[in-house]
Amino acid sequence: MVRETSVDVAVVGNGVLGLAVAVETARRAPGLRIAVIGPPGRAGAATAAAGAMLNCFGEVTRYTGWHPAAQAKFALARQALDRWPRWLEQLADDAGPPTGETALRSHVPGTFVVLGGGVGTIAADNFTALCRAVEEHGEPHDVIDPADVPGLAPAPQARPLRAVHLHREGCVDARAVLAALEAAARRHRVRMVPDTVSEVLVSADTVRGVRLADGSTLGAGAVVLAAGSRSSELTADVLPPGAVPPLLHGAGSALLTRRTRPGGARQAIRTPNRAAGCGLHLLPLLGTERQYLGATNFITCTRPDGPVVGAAEILIRSARQEIDQALAGSQLTAWMWGARPITLDGFPLIGSCPVAGLHFATGTYRDGFHCAPVIARHLAARLLGPGPADADWAWFTPYRAPIETMTVEQSLTETATHAAETAREHGLSLPFFLDDEPVATYVRDRAHRLFDRLGHPVALPPEILLLAFILAARGNDHPARWLADHLHAAHTHHAPAPDA
Numbered sequence: 068m069v070r071e072t073s074v075d076v077a078v079v080g081n082g083v084l085g086l087a088v089a090v091e092t093a094r095r096a097p098g099l100r101i102a103v104i105g106p107p108g109r110a111g112a113a114t115a116a117a118g119a120m121l122n123c124f125g126e127v128t129r130y131t132g133w134h135p136a137a138q139a140k141f142a143l144a145r146q147a148l149d150r151w152p153r154w155l156e157q158l159a160d161d162a163g164p165p166t167g168e169t170a171l172r173s174h175v176p177g178t179f180v181v182l183g184g185g186v187g188t189i190a191a192d193n194f195t196a197l198c199r200a201v202e203e204h205g206e207p208h209d210v211i212d213p214a215d216v217p218g219l220a221p222a223p224q225a226r227p228l229r230a231v232h233l234h235r236e237g238c239v240d241a242r243a244v245l246a247a248l249e250a251a252a253r254r255h256r257v258r259m260v261p262d263t264v265s266e267v268l269v270s271a272d273t274v275r276g277v278r279l280a281d282g283s284t285l286g287a288g289a290v291v292l293a294a295g296s297r298s299s300e301l302t303a304d305v306l307p308p309g310a311v312p313p314l315l316h317g318a319g320s321a322l323l324t325r326r327t328r329p330g331g332a333r334q335a336i337r338t339p340n341r342a343a344g345c346g347l348h349l350l351p352l353l354g355t356e357r358q359y360l361g362a363t364n365f366i367t368c369t370r371p372d373g374p375v376v377g378a379a380e381i382l383i384r385s386a387r388q389e390i391d392q393a394l395a396g397s398q399l400t401a402w403m404w405g406a407r408p409i410t411l412d413g414f415p416l417i418g419s420c421p422v423a424g425l426h427f428a429t430g431t432y433r434d435g436f437h438c439a440p441v442i443a444r445h446l447a448a449r450l451l452g453p454g455p456a457d458a459d460w461a462w463f464t465p466y467r468a469p470i471e472t473m474t475v476e477q478s479l480t481e482t483a484t485h486a487a488e489t490a491r492e493h494g495l496s497l498p499f500f501l502d503d504e505p506v507a508t509y510v511r512d513r514a515h516r517l518f519d520r521l522g523h524p525v526a527l528p529p530e531i532l533l534l535a536f537i538l539a540a541r542g543n544d545h546p547a548r549w550l551a552d553h554l555h556a557a558h559t560h561h562a563p564a565p566d567a
Contacts, residue, residue, distance in 0.1 A: 073286030081105025082114035085293035116405030185489030218332030309556025317407035
């Protein structure tokens, strides 16, 4: 039990972002009193279920160039890609042996991105955008024959058509890196508090600390919210309604396996991002016999209780058919599940807000692990001073209206396309005289009815609109009411002041 006491900085959340911020800040200011608060088990946390891929160009989609905010997000991912090797070496030094060495050895450089023959136009467009991006930015890569990808052994009907090897991307063992961050934090005298935060304490528009689940309080001059998709709950009574984009839950499942047959992937193998979801990927972990298989994705307004059988079935079948048929004989050693924090507009919440001393480090969706080194550097600079101005970070200020990267009509059209392609990729079979237009029409009509209910509609990202507010809302009116309430509050809070 933590009795009433105080620290200089309280970091809420003990995932990769919370620990990285704490370690970076402690490095820069050794005398600062820092506490990281979070349950040791990390049940349902995104970090604990991550692989983790270090992907920047591998995450490029056809939407990356559509809006300055998307371009800024890509720029941060490029900064992280540059920083990872040195950051991991420094982390290994901070953590010390053997934990630091284990994390350092877990780094496997190189990612193969393969485009299958059975995918739709969205995945194909994303692959084309990826190839264009590596050329434009001079990123080291090779366009190769898919038959030359080591460990790629799909079913004959699923053989990929194209492949590119990204030299600098790759993967690490998320659990090894997390252990190293914990060890580094302790060596830097960061206090680890094994509890959850129930309330952020604020008075006179200034943060005063946090209240823990055991009822005790921890005073703090600064509080960093890095509690993933739970962070919104902690600000509900602190910030005005609609002031900050709310966090949704991007639930995903993944598997840890042990190969029983020779061979297998020696570097990360993944697909481009697909309609309404992330890319399928297989990662080697600390030896060729251990592999990570990921990942599913389903976005909801309320936190789900656990993994969904249907999504897990698709994951296993797709990986076996599209990447390696030998996975059918692998031993399943762990089933992992977590909820990625994703904002309503799909962009992270990084930085401060009008409550003095309150900072955000969440909403990173699939990019939190990869971008942790640069987010930690940015937050540490803000905690210790005003920090340098950067136009890219300005897009991700927590205190904002939802960012719209397309028009409402484009959002509806793109969402319908995502739905039709998702249905086809996951087994939709129709007679020769029908195409998938009925699926697109159904989703478009549902989206129109939803938007007709919103007093202030915004152009939501297609995967968020489809998963959280159309598919998850079948027979459930709560998502539509929740969305309408938030958009009304956001419009009221962020509306321009009337002319005098």
